[in-house]
Structure formats: structure tokens, C-alpha cells
Amino acid sequence: MLEGLTRLKVPKSSDVLADRLRREILSDAYPPGASLPTERELVSATGLSRGSVREALRMLEAQGLVSTRAGRYGGTTVSQPTDDHLANHISHYAKGRSVPLQSLVDVRLALEPMVAFLAAERRTEADLISLRAISARLDKSADSDPAVFLEENANWHDALAAASHNPLLGTLATSVGVLMFEASQLANFATAEVRQRVCRAHHRILEAIELGDAELARRRVERDVQAYALALEAAVTASNWARQAD
Structure with a gap:
């Protein structure tokens, strides 16, 4: 009579509650800023233990869907995931899987030219002011720091x-970009030649964005990412050789 039966995988009660609350939050049953039922109310309504309820809320908080404040006047309110939540997930995935530098370069080549294309079409005067200000600081630091x-x-x-x-x-x-920045923290990477090359590339990209020439901006960013990646790869290789020699 037991033929055909296999081991059953029963989900944890906290996972079930987190999934239920997640679906309600994402369907706008609880819009951003709204308060979720209290722990006591969730325990009473679901029949779960306080520990299971707290674990479910912790999972939702880690995903950026709720924020919890302790204390007499605390509670759990619905929030929206921030940029940092996505960045942290991508960083943990890349580092946990030991994603190689070339894979990061491939992804940046897939993303950043389109970013520049859209920037040339959609940039505001405030965006241009910001890019010009950073470019000026970049030029200044290229000579000394x-x-x-x-x-x-x-x-x-x-x-x-x-x-x-x-x-x-x-x-x-x-x-x-955060992962690329971390990879670039090599003593032999940001040479004077690399710094000047990057500054020139950024001036050309900014020029295309100021002109509103989306295709030109796309091409110039593509060349910039490729050149930056080659310089970084050479620095990584040299650093590995130096370690092996030691």
C-alpha cells in the first residue's frame, strides 16, 4: 500500500505566514506605510506560535517589505524595498558563487550602454549639473589621489x-558597479595613465549626453567599459603573478 509514496516536504509555518503576508502586501492589501496586525493579533488569527510569527516578519523585513520598530509604541509597517536591498542580494550572490571578473564585465557591457542611451534621451538639467560636478572632481583627483x-x-x-x-x-x-569598484581596489590598477584615460572617456560620454545623442552615448560607454575592463584584468593578472612569486 506504500508503493508510490515519497517523502513529503512540509513547509515551515513561518514560511507559510510570510508567503501569505507577502502576497497581501504585493497586492496592495497593505499599501506602503500601512500597519500590519500586531504579533499578538497574528498569533491569535493564525494559531501559530509567537516565534513563528516573529520569524515570518523577520523574513519580510530582510526582503525590504516591512520595517519593525520595537517598544511600546512600535509595530510593523509596510515599506518598499530600497536600492540597497537589491544591491545586497546581487553582491551576496556574486560573492557566494565566486562570480569571475569577466562575468561582471559581461553584465556591465549589457547594462551600461543602455543606461547611457536612456540618459542621453531623458537627462534633466539637474542630472547634467551632477555629472559635470563629479567630472570636475574626477579630473582634480586624477592628478594626485x-x-x-x-x-x-x-x-x-x-x-x-x-x-x-x-x-x-x-x-x-x-x-x-559596486562589485567592479571593489575589484578595482588594487594598488597597481589606477595608474596615472588609466586615470587620464577614464577622464577623457567620461568627457566624451558626457558630451554625447549633453547633445542628446543616445546612440553616440551608447557607443562611447561601450568602449569605456571595455577599456576599463582590460586595464582591470591586466592589474588582476599582475597581482596574481606577484602573489605567486612571493
């Missing part, structure tokens, strides 16, 4: 992503 240069370079790409006015595409590009 590689660490500041790398930081301002990351800021420039973030500003470019914001100028696309596509929140999902921009956040994806920024998230990959």
Missing part, C-alpha cells in the same frame, strides 16, 4: 545610472 579618483569614478557611474530615469535598470547597473 587614486583612492579618491576611484570613488568619484563610482559616483560618476551612479549619477549616469540615475540620469537614465529607469529605476530598475539604474539600480542593476549601480549594483554591478
